[in-house]
Amino acid sequence: MQNSNVQVQAFLDNDSETFTYVVYEKTGGFGVVIDPVLDFDAKSGRTSTDGAEKVLGFIKSANLQVPWILETHAHADHLSAAPFLRNALNAKIGIGSKITEVQKTFKAIFNLEKEFLPNGSHFDALFEDGDEFEVGSLRFKVVHTPGHTPADLTYVVNGSAMFVGDTLFMPDVGTARCDFPGGSAHILYRSIKTLLNYSADTQIYICHDYPPEGREHEFVTTVAEQRSNNKHVRDKITEAEFVNMREERDATLAMPKLILPAIQVNIRAGKMPPAEENGTVYLKIPIDQL
Numbered sequence: 001m002q003n004s005n006v007q008v009q010a011f012l013d014n015d016s017e018t019f020t021y022v023v024y025e026k027t028g029g030f031g032v033v034i035d036p037v038l039d040f041d042a043k044s045g046r047t048s049t050d051g052a053e054k055v056l057g058f059i060k061s062a063n064l065q066v067p068w069i070l071e072t073h074a075h076a077d078h079l080s081a082a083p084f085l086r087n088a089l090n091a092k093i094g095i096g097s098k099i100t101e102v103q104k105t106f107k108a109i110f111n112l113e114k115e116f117l118p119n120g121s122h123f124d125a126l127f128e129d130g131d132e133f134e135v136g137s138l139r140f141k142v143v144h145t146p147g148h149t150p151a152d153l154t155y156v157v158n159g160s161a162m163f164v165g166d167t168l169f170m171p172d173v174g175t176a177r178c179d180f181p182g183g184s185a186h187i188l189y190r191s192i193k194t195l196l197n198y199s200a201d202t203q204i205y206i207c208h209d210y211p212p213e214g215r216e217h218e219f220v221t222t223v224a225e226q227r228s229n230n231k232h233v234r235d236k237i238t239e240a241e242f243v244n245m246r247e248e249r250d251a252t253l254a255m256p257k258l259i260l261p262a263i264q265v266n267i268r269a270g271k272m273p274p275a276e277e278n279g280t281v282y283l284k285i286p287i288d289q290l
């Protein structure tokens with residue numbers, strides 16, 4: 001898919017319905033990976049890089065140089081494959097600076113080892129709202145879009161394509177939940193309005209799609225489509241209406257099936273916790289005792 005010199009290749013992880021993107025300038029040029037997925041079978045504790053290897057295969061076949069792996073946020077529904085791709089591509093991992101708040105919250109919830117410092121040092125770069133950087137001829141602008149979590153970022157490329165993480169979904173699916181720690185429906189509404197102020201033809205690439213019966217997975221829409229059709233936040237819906245809808249709906253949602261493993265790994269930039277004395281890595285399940 002082409003958009004004013006922004007080329008986009010999408011990869012769907014069927015288990016979590018996540019889209020990973022390779023955003024690049026041209027064959028033989030520079031690019032980035034956004035939100036890579038590590039395959040994880042919670043029943044056996046087994047990980048695999050099958051999905052990430054497909055991304056890597058594309059990068060090799062298009063002969064791309066990839067200096068950045070970009071995360072939109074600490075995902076709760078899949079484990080990140082960023083460390084695998086960092087090693088394979090000699091790349092750096094970037095995320096929003098507010099990840100430190102997420103690390104602090106979950107360090108307490110999981111009673112992590114004292115050596116785990118919630119200072120963002122697990123990542124190579126912590127982006128602030130308004131930061132800009134270049135990757136070849138691609139100009140990236142960082143927009144802080146909290147609400148789903150405190151650390152969510154949107155990456156705007158060449159002013160014409162935005163990668164919104166879990167801020168917006170396809171118009172018939174709506175928006176992401178806001179009931180995780182530090183989430184806020186009020187704040188999500190305002191973040192979305194910032195994005196929907198971009199010009200009408202700006203392309204919006206989403207991180208997940210949960211298509212209704214009879215529709216295939218889709219991953220790209222526009223500001224104009226969202227403003228006229230998004231079932232949760234189209235133009236005429238007020239902040240108060242949105243917040244009521246979002247909070248009522250969130251109260252009915254089950255936790256994502258991989259939230260406990262995913263968060264423990266993703267706040268370490270996709271690295272596993274340290275192995276125990278027997279050389280094995282364990283993930284924790286905090287139990288809510290009666």
Ligand SMILES: [Fe+2]
Pocket residue numbers: 073074075076077148166
């Ligand atoms: Fe998410």
